[in-house]
Amino acid sequence: MITKFTIGRRHSGDTWNVINLVSDIKWVTDLNFAAGTLTFDLLFDSSFYPQDGDVVEFQWDEQKIFYGYVFKVSFKEDKKFSITAYDKTRYLKNEDSLVWPISTISDRFDTVCKMAEISHKVVNGSDYKLPAEVADNKTYFDMLKSSIDKTQKATNQMYYVLANYDVVELRKAPYNELNIIVGDQSLLTGFSFEKSIDEAANSVRIIKKNQAESQQTSSTSSVSEESSGEDPAKTSFNYTDSIAGNVQDWGKLQKVENAKDKANDAQMKQRADELLKEKNKETYTLSLTCLGDTSLIAGNSVNIQIDDLSKAGFWINNTAIMKATHTFDVDYKCDLEMKVNEPWLENNSSE
Structure with a gap:
């Protein structure tokens, strides 16, 4: 049950207890560099009018669930x-231009949070040094995503950003390996599973x-090439291919990438092999619908036991939550989107 739901002016100190006025409460956490979201309906009361920027605090069964600000x-x-x-984390959508020195993801997280003027904490840091780079007219989320992706590629470890009530945290995934089982005899009320080669x-x-x-090479994209007015008689292409054995099973699914300037044949072949592997x-x-539990948030992992899924040839054990939608009502439930295309990389970390 709701144990706290208040809305208050950001600076005046005026606060309203709206527990008896709220309904249709939904809370979403998402690892895909999206701000945590709380949506709800509020019954009209002539003594109070919600305003953009108001502070919202929500607790369920004495658990601190959400601290944020009205945007719509x-x-x-x-x-x-x-x-x-x-x-x-919404304020990490702020845009800026920065020159990054050689630094870690922890350093960059600390920097952008300070610039966004939000309380923050490095819960799990990384010692990996990212190269210096220029981030021009990008959101702080984009800057962190680029740094997190590069750190994961180098260290085999995934990091993410999530708000822990009123503090934004940098965490290592999975943050909490829950002992919870979501399955036929535990919490599960529905599921759907899909496999696809549509993006392969x-x-x-x-x-x-x-x-x-000019005897020069170019990495200009094909779209700009078509509009550049280049002479077909003076233009040719060199190709370096990497082809997998499953073409006979899936048919040929080809992806093209322009070589970097001055890349030699060996470098082009290396890049082709890397991209093919990826x-x-x-x-x-895997999407799950289950009874509600406040610990089922993005970044945590749970155990899966679904007999029908195993009988259909898919064995999924412990896996992670990528997105969680909590619907707080008489029948409190969660809709979960799970990470099943590859295991968490914790066990293979080189750190």
Whole structure:
């Protein structure tokens, strides 16, 4: 049950207890660099009008669930406000231009949070030194995503950003390996599973463009090439391919990438092999609907025991939550999107 739900002005100190006025509460956490979201309806009360920027605090069964700010308010003929609030990670959508020195993901997380003026904490840091780079006109989320992706590629360890009530944290995934079982005899009320090769590639071609007139190579994309007015008689391409054995099973699914400037044949072949390894795989989607539990949030992992899924040839044991949607009602439930295309990388970490 709701044990706290207040809305308050950010600086005046005025706060309203709206426990008896709220309904249709949904809370979403998502690892895909999206702010935590709380949506709810609020019954009209002439003594109080919600405003953009108001502080929202929500607790369920004495558990601190959400601390954030109103970003959207609508009002309809049913005399209810429909409100969208975001947690503090929303301010990581602020845009900026920065020159990063050689530094770690922990350093960069600390820097952007200070610039966004949000309380934060490095729960799990990394010692891996990222190269210096320029981030021009990018969101702080984009800057962190780039740094996290590079850190994961180098160390085999995934990091993510999530709000822990009113503090934004940098964490290592999985943050908490829950002992909870989501399955036939425990919490589960429904599931769907999908596998796909729609985004896969089993043939990779790295292309270098040669222009006879200038004898230079270019990494310009094909779209800009078509509009550049280049002379077909003076343009040719060199190709470096990497092809997987499962072409006979899936058919040829080809991805093309332009070679970096001055890349030699060996470098082009290395890049083709790397990209093939990355793209030559099925993707899997497992969605679960289960009874509500406040620990089922993005970044934590749970144990899966679904007999029908195993009988259909898919064995999924402990896996991670990528996105969690909690619907707080008389029947409190969760909708979970799980990470099943590859295991968490904790056990293979080189750190």
